Amino acid sequence: MKYHPPASPSGLFVYGPFLVAWFCLAVCVFCPVRTAQAQGTGSIGLTVVNGTTGQPMAGHEVVLLNRSSLEAPEQTLARVVTDDAGRYEFTGLAVDGSHYVVATRYLEVPYLTGLITLDPGAGRIDHLLQVFDITTDETALVHSAVHLVIDTAPEILNVTEIIVVENRGILTFAPPPGVGLGLVYNLPAAAFGLQPMMEGLQHTERGLLFSAPIPPGASRIVYAYNVDRASIDHRFNRQMDYDVERVQVLVSPSTQPVTATNLTNDGVQQIAADEYLLLSNRVGVGRGMSVEVAFPRVLAWQDVMKWGMLGFVVLIVAAGLVVGIRVKPEQPDEPPALSDLSPEDERKFDALVQALAALDDQFAEGGLNPDAYRTRRARLKDRALRLRQPGSGDG
Structure with a gap:
């Protein structure tokens, strides 16, 4: 009986365990376990600091607000307190493009972060929120720009004013409420239909009062009103209540022919989907000085x-x-109809004319008294006229 050695194991049996181990290693290296952040959540790391002193705001209450879109209503997600370093991390937040805002109050003045958007894959976003001590001193306030948007109609000018005030100090300007302190703006005498577009604006005997706090940085004061064109003789004049570093006037429609005073015509500007005629002053307008825009006269229906x-x-x-x-x-005056004279009457007529001329010469030389002259001249004139009347002859 012939001897047969035992069969060797197949290649798959020998290398199979190695192939399985390599596959598992590849899965672990190239396909790691997804973290909680990758599963659709992110975080906001907040630090609250007193911008006047530079110290962190430990144990300070902050509120996280959320909007799924700019049009959606605001929701309060969390109300928490910062740690000893003035920090707090909001975790587990949806990273679907939602908008978040962190709000707080310090010395009764509200402060907000800007919109914080968590897009997919955002992970953690760090944000600094500053609060400030307060003052009633206006020294650090600068009116860096005044924007006037004028929509023209045949009888009315619709004016929107956007005033940019910069607080260049380290204290929030916060006048006490209810005492009439704040920034005061005077509207044109013919203005009516005032529409404040933000809190802190109220109409007073002194003018339009803005009494809301103004923290360090740029703030905007926005309001609108109407002006009757006829009452201002179609000339819109805006006198500055404070020194202003820059003035811009936007006129719609852009084809409106205007004449500007203390402004430069910069041509047509595209803003969003609209076109405006841009008039500007970049050298500054002092307090009490004015800019003026004269519009063409447009006849109202009463005038028409x-x-x-x-x-x-x-x-x-x-x-x-x-x-x-x-x-x-x-x-026209015409002489009476004359008849054709016979040769005999023609000679008589000529003789009468010559007699009239001789009579005039004799009177001029003093040879006749006035009564005799008038009588004889009237008689000669009547005889001459009778010769010229149809059917008449010398009498």
Whole structure:
């Protein structure tokens, strides 16, 4: 019986365990376990600091607000307190493009972060929120810009004012409420229909009062009103209540022909989907000085009716004169109809004319008294006229 050695194990049996181990290693290296952040959550690391002193705000209450979109209502997600370093991390937040805002109050003044957007894959976003001590001193406030947006209509100017105030100090300007302190702006005398577009604006005897806090940085004061064009003679004049570093006037429609004073015409500017005529002053306008925009006169319907009726009357009068001339033209003075004279009467007429001339010469030389002159001249003139009358002869 022939001896057969035992069969060797197959290659798959020998290398199989190694292949399985390599596959598991590849899965672990190239396909790691997904973390909680990758599963659709992120975080906001907040630090609250007193911007006046530079110290962290330990144990300070902050509120996290959320909006799924800019149009959606605001929701309060958390109300927490910072740690000893003034920090707090909001975790487990959806990273689906939602908008977050952190709010707090210090010395009764509200402070907010800007919009914090967590997009997919955002992970952690760190944000600094500063609060400040307060003052009633306006020294650090600078009016860096005044923007006037004027929408023109035939009878009304719709004006929106955007005033940019910069607090260049390290204290929040916070006038006490209810005592009439704050920034005061005077509207044009013909303004009506005031529409404040933010809190802190109120109409007073002194003018339009803005009494809301102004923290360090740039703040905007926005309001709108209307002006009757006829009452200002179609000339919009804005006198500055404070020194202003820059003034811009945007006029709509952009094709409006205007004349500007203390402003430079910078041409047509595209803003979003609208076009405006841009007038600007970049050198600054001092307190009490003005910028002015003169608009073309546009006849209102009352003016159109008034001038239309006046024009109609003028046309009627002119037409009447023309018709009168055509119906009854002016008749020039004409001598009475004369008959053709016979040769005999012609000689008599010539003799009478010569006698009249001689009589005039004799009177001029003083040879006749006035009564005799008038009597003899009238007799000669009557004889001459009778010769010229049809069917008449010398009497």
